[in-house]
Amino acid sequence: MDKNRLLDALAQVLENYRRCGVSQVARGSLPESAQLALERLASLSPAELSPAENASPADYSASAEGIVRGPSAESSIRAQVTADAVASGSFAAAAQQTANEQPGKWTLPVLEIAERVQQMEGLDRQIRDCRRCENIVQFRQRTVFGEGKLEPKICFMGEAPGADEDRQGRPFVGKAGQLLTKIIAAMKLTREEVYILNALKCRPPQNRTPVPEEIENCRNFVESQLEVLKPQFIVCLGAVAVRSILQSNLSIGRLRGRFHNYRGARVVVTYHPSYLLRNESAKRLVWEDMKMLMREAGLD
Numbered sequence: 001m002d003k004n005r006l007l008d009a010l011a012q013v014l015e016n017y018r019r020c021g022v023s024q025v026a027r028g029s030l031p032e033s034a035q036l037a038l039e040r041l042a043s044l045s046p047a048e049l050s051p052a053e054n055a056s057p058a059d060y061s062a063s064a065e066g067i068v069r070g071p072s073a074e075s076s077i078r079a080q081v082t083a084d085a086v087a088s089g090s091f092a093a094a095a096q097q098t099a100n101e102q103p104g105k106w107t108l109p110v111l112e113i114a115e116r117v118q119q120m121e122g123l124d125r126q127i128r129d130c131r132r133c134e135n136i137v138q139f140r141q142r143t144v145f146g147e148g149k150l151e152p153k154i155c156f157m158g159e160a161p162g163a164d165e166d167r168q169g170r171p172f173v174g175k176a177g178q179l180l181t182k183i184i185a186a187m188k189l190t191r192e193e194v195y196i197l198n199a200l201k202c203r204p205p206q207n208r209t210p211v212p213e214e215i216e217n218c219r220n221f222v223e224s225q226l227e228v229l230k231p232q233f234i235v236c237l238g239a240v241a242v243r244s245i246l247q248s249n250l251s252i253g254r255l256r257g258r259f260h261n262y263r264g265a266r267v268v269v270t271y272h273p274s275y276l277l278r279n280e281s282a283k284r285l286v287w288e289d290m291k292m293l294m295r296e297a298g299l300d
């Protein structure tokens with residue numbers, strides 16, 4: 001694994017801890033892959049690191065808590081992890097100061113199916129009444145809640161409704177949706193066996209990319225839906241879905257090809273079907289990601 005992938009993997013581990021409110025973790029409690037990555041990083045010589053990464057640990061002297069809660073958490077974590085690993089061959093400041101809790105826990109109990117129906121209906125009503133995104137609501141025809149199995153193994157999460165979805169009130173029913181349906185079928189599943197939702201429940205005008213504030217506005221709804229559904233796996237289709245639940249700005253290329261954590265679910269990051277409509281060659285990469293998911297989910 002190259003250095004950048006190691007840094008990304010470690011940054012993601014720390015980010016997941018941070019998102020769970022964990023500010024300290026013992027090195028021995030880290031996932032095995034993170035421990036291996038640390039050992040590999042520690043074996044790199046300073047010359048193998050870029051100047052920015054090769055700063056003295058004193059430059060990153062804030063505690064792990066300060067770092068993960070700092071304004072530029074991602075770059076700081078990367079720098080801290082590198083500096084610590086190189087300086088001491090350990091996760092010293094960043095890891096040993098960072099908790100004993102495990103990331104990845106749902107916060108609500110598992111609900112019976114009737115309770116799930118009730119909760120989802122309540123959320124749907126809240127969403128239909130929601131007017132938080134003032135630059136969107138005046139243009140929407142319908143809200144698009146999501147649909148599928150209420151006890152799904154896998155959730156597919158996209159960006160926001162498009163014109164077709166806005167008209168019909170259903171997710172992924174346009175051209176990109178038809179491609180997603182084919183991808184799901186290639187996994188030997190049907191749409192009814194998974195759950196499909198979007199990071200935004202309303203269509204941004206002219207299908208523009210949602211701004212961060214809008215993603216933030218709608219995140220509570222997404223998190224509530226996922227808490228009710230408690231999928232084992234979530235597929236993030238594109239950068240907006242990534243931003244919504246992983247709260248990361250890293251590119252899809254950097255994040256795909258491995259599993260991430262969101263509360264009790266394992267997360268696969270891949271390209272949005274609408275991107276595939278414009279970039280045929282990326283289909284192969286998405287299929288690689290789906291095969292990785294299928295192996296792990298026992299679907300192959």
Ligand code: SF4
Nearest residue numbers: 130132133202217218
């Ligand atoms: S996108 Fe989400 S937060 Fe924004 S108005 Fe629609 S339902 Fe509300």
